[in-house]
Amino acid sequence: xxxxxxxxxxxxxxxxxxxxxxxxxxxxxxxxxxxxxxxxxxxxxxxxxxxxxxxxxxxxxxxxxxxxxxxxxxxxxxxxxxxxxxxxxxxxxxxxxxxxxxxxxxxxxxxxxxxxxxxxxxxxxxxxxxxxxxxxxxxxxxxxxxxxxx
Amino acid sequence: xxxxxxxxxxxxxxxxxxxxxxxxxxxxxxxxxxxxxxxxxxxxxxxxxxxxxxxxxxxxxxxxxxxxxxxxxxxxxxxxxxxxxxxxxxxxxxxxxxxxxxxxxxxxxxxxxxxxxxxxxxxxxxxxxxxxx
Numbered sequence: 001x002x003x004x005x006x007x008x009x010x011x012x013x014x015x016x017x018x019x020x021x022x023x024x025x026x027x028x029x030x031x032x033x034x035x036x037x038x039x040x041x042x043x044x045x046x047x048x049x050x051x052x053x054x055x056x057x058x059x060x061x062x063x064x065x066x067x068x069x070x071x072x073x074x075x076x077x078x079x080x081x082x083x084x085x086x087x088x089x090x091x092x093x094x095x096x097x098x099x100x101x102x103x104x105x106x107x108x109x110x111x112x113x114x115x116x117x118x119x120x121x122x123x124x125x126x127x128x129x130x131x132x133x134x135x136x137x138x139x140x141x142x143x144x145x146x147x148x149x150x
Numbered sequence: 151x152x153x154x155x156x157x158x159x160x161x162x163x164x165x166x167x168x169x170x171x172x173x174x175x176x177x178x179x180x181x182x183x184x185x186x187x188x189x190x191x192x193x194x195x196x197x198x199x200x201x202x203x204x205x206x207x208x209x210x211x212x213x214x215x216x217x218x219x220x221x222x223x224x225x226x227x228x229x230x231x232x233x234x235x236x237x238x239x240x241x242x243x244x245x246x247x248x249x250x251x252x253x254x255x256x257x258x259x260x261x262x263x264x265x266x267x268x269x270x271x272x273x274x275x276x277x278x279x280x281x282x283x
Contacts, residue, residue, distance in 0.1 A: 053227055055234040068224075091234050113224065117216035120237070121209065 001111055002075075004118055005145045009036060010078035011138045015086075015099070020051065023086050024065055027078040027101040037103055039071035046071070047101075057090025061133075062123045066102035068112050075104045075111050077119075079141065081133065098123070098132050122148040154180045155255045155277070157246055158218065159187045160211065162264035167282040168222055171259050172231050181232040183253055184222055185246070186215040188239040189265070212237065242266050243274060250277045 010030045017023045024047055031037040046069040050056065057063040063086070078101040085095025100119055104112035122128055122145070131144040156171045175182045188211055196211075197204040219235040226233040238245055243266060246258055257278045260266060272279050 050227060053230065053232050054223060058235070091236065109224070113217055113220045116220045117213050120216045120220075121212045124212070124237075 001114060003146075003149050004077065004115065004122065005142055005149065007075060007077045007115065008079060008142065008145065009034060009076045010080075011141050012078075012080040013135070013138070013141070015080040015082045017082075018084065018086070020063075020065075020086055020088055021048070023080060023082065023099055024048070024051075024101065027080050027099065028103075031076060031078055031103060036073055036076050037071055038073060042071040043067065043069055043103065047103075051089075055089055055091045057088030057096050058120060058123070059090050059092040059094070060123065060126075060129060061085065061094060061097040062129065063088035063090065063096035063099045064102060064116065064119060064123075065099065066104070066112070066116060068104045068106050068109065070106055072103040072105050075102075075108050075115060077102055077115070079132075081135075098129060118149070152180055153253055153255045154178075154182050155246065155249055155253070155258045156182055156184045156222075157187065157242070157258060157260040157264060157266070158184065159189065159242070159264055160192070160214065162261040163218060164261040164263065164282065167259065167261040168225065170282050172226055172229050174259075175226075175231045176229055180256075181234065182226065183234050183236065183249060183255065184219055185236045185238060185249060186219050187242055187245065188212065188215060188237070189242075190239055193239075208239075243271050246271065247274060247276070250275060 017026045037043045046067040056065045080099045088096040128148045135141045193208050197207045215237045255277045259280045262283045
């Protein structure tokens with residue numbers, strides 16, 4: 001299976017949006033342009049349905065909105081960083097600064113779950129979260145992820 | 151009942167327990183807080199047995215734990231049951247009691263094979279306890 005670094009298609013170091021739906025749309029937009037997501041409406045519906053049922057804000061300033069849907073052509077990740085923090089109804093009640101959006105096709109359940117698991121494990125590490133929050137450019141984000149996966 | 155806590159560790163993963171909780175939660179319209187616990191001692195023991203570093207074992211067990219949690223999440227999503235996932239390392243009863251307080255949990259559910267001292271949990275917990283055989 002591909003690593004998190006290999007799956008990462010989009011990096012936005014300074015998210016413009018100030019709310020959850022805005023951030024999800026901002027991260028989805030480049031995936032649409034790349035043709036990885038084919039139907040914006042269907043994808044947003046799927047991801048927001050999950051948001052209503054689950055706390056994708058996993059705490060420690062991290063949120064992982066995710067969906068398995070027919071509008072995703074392959075398993076991909078988009079990373080966005082917010083300076084102000086976004087309310088993702090996190091389990092610890094704190095804002096999320098690091099947002100990893102995961103899109104997966106419906107038939108990739110195992111890979112999707114493994115990606116969620118690996119990402120959650122990596123992002124529990126305080127040193128990794130700090131590096132991602134302080135990364136100066138995309139390359140530094142990729143290097144941090146690569147280091148975390150070793 | 152608004153909130154249910156499902157306790158799991160690597161020795162007490164049970165499809166039957168998960169099914170039961172999700173069914174009850176659906177009927178009661180409850181949110182399920184799923185706690186997957188890693189035991190520090192088990193990590194140390196496994197590291198010694200396999201002659202690996204404890205950190206390496208911890209990382210493997212964390213990934214395994216999260217995978218299990220996300221499988222439950224996916225199952226809950228299919229049934230339209232609300233869930234929140236937690237992976238923690240520590241002492242089971244004090245963590246359960248702390249979550250019962252913090253999230254105002256009404257019922258704690260665990261499989262009979264969990265390593266928990268059940269009588270002590272029943273005595274100390276403010277929530278109802280359901281044990282699934």
